[in-house]
Amino acid sequence: MPNGNLDDHLFSKWENGNGNGMGKKPLTWPQRKSIILDVAKGLAYLHYGVKPAIYHRDIKATNILLDADMRARVADFGLAKQSREGQSHLTTRVAGTHGYLAPEYALYGQLTEKSDVYSFGVVVLEIMCGRKALDLSSRSPGAFLITDWAWSMVKAGKIEEALDASLLKDEDSSNSNPKVIMERFLLVGILCAHVMVALRPTISDALKMLEGDVEVPAIPDRPVPLGHPSFFTDGNTFSISPALSGPQLHSGDMLR
Numbered sequence: 001m002p003n004g005n006l007d008d009h010l011f012s013k014w015e016n017g018n019g020n021g022m023g024k025k026p027l028t029w030p031q032r033k034s035i036i037l038d039v040a041k042g043l044a045y046l047h048y049g050v051k052p053a054i055y056h057r058d059i060k061a062t063n064i065l066l067d068a069d070m071r072a073r074v075a076d077f078g079l080a081k082q083s084r085e086g087q088s089h090l091t092t093r094v095a096g097t098h099g100y101l102a103p104e105y106a107l108y109g110q111l112t113e114k115s116d117v118y119s120f121g122v123v124v125l126e127i128m129c130g131r132k133a134l135d136l137s138s139r140s141p142g143a144f145l146i147t148d149w150a151w152s153m154v155k156a157g158k159i160e161e162a163l164d165a166s167l168l169k170d171e172d173s174s175n176s177n178p179k180v181i182m183e184r185f186l187l188v189g190i191l192c193a194h195v196m197v198a199l200r201p202t203i204s205d206a207l208k209m210l211e212g213d214v215e216v217p218a219i220p221d222r223p224v225p226l227g228h229p230s231f232f233t234d235g236n237t238f239s240i241s242p243a244l245s246g247p248q249l250h251s252g253d254m255l256r
């Protein structure tokens, strides 16, 4: 693919000329929007356009390739699995990439279409925030996990601060800054990457939300920020510090 992968465009250093390196410019908002919609449509095809459905299992920025027109293609079906008719989920040996794996799949090996939705949500957050899914070298307590961080920014009313700064620079004054739509995309990313399966939309519902055909529901509480230092297990129940409001989560809840 002439334009390589999404990860390079989001995270490779922007080299300042002298003929060295690829010299990638930050992706513009129209490019980011069309990449997100292309990936959502690609996944909707895998989940609903073919029978039996295909679960990709390795949706991440390096597996999204960009063609000459910067249209996105979902690539790398090395881990893809076909569902079986009438089966709600597969239980399978876990494969995939840290930072993009749905918790119920990582912990219990339970694979459904919603595992791909989770990874898609993480990619949406990377695109909208310009930050990597997971940073183990982060100086903040524990690791930096984009899902926890974006959720806490929204809950703190700092939604605009979560967006990639380059998105908010209005270089072209004739092009009004569509902040409302950017924020909607960010919220859909958070919803898709919710810890609890039942609160994640299907990819076709997520697509309708992105396109503005369906309202984005209020972002539900996230009972267990998985990267939070106060996360600990107590028998069969995950408990959390009372400072973080939210219902207690029983381990089985993640599977519903």
Ligand SMILES: Nc1ncnc2c1ncn2[C@@H]1O[C@H](COP(=O)(O)OP(=O)(O)OP(=O)(O)O)[C@@H](O)[C@H]1O
Residues within 6 Å of the ligand: 001, 002, 004, 005, 058, 062, 063, 064, 065, 075, 076, 097
């Ligand atoms: N057809 C292609 N055109 C351009 N770049 C490609 C193409 N196929 C793969 N790549 C790039 O080649 C690199 C290696 O791909 P590879 O799939 O082996 O590793 P990965 O995507 O980082 O991890 P994973 O093995 O989990 O998919 C990646 O950066 C990928 O984006």
Ligand SMILES: [Mg+2]
Residues within 6 Å of the ligand: 062, 063, 076
């Ligand atoms: Mg790959």
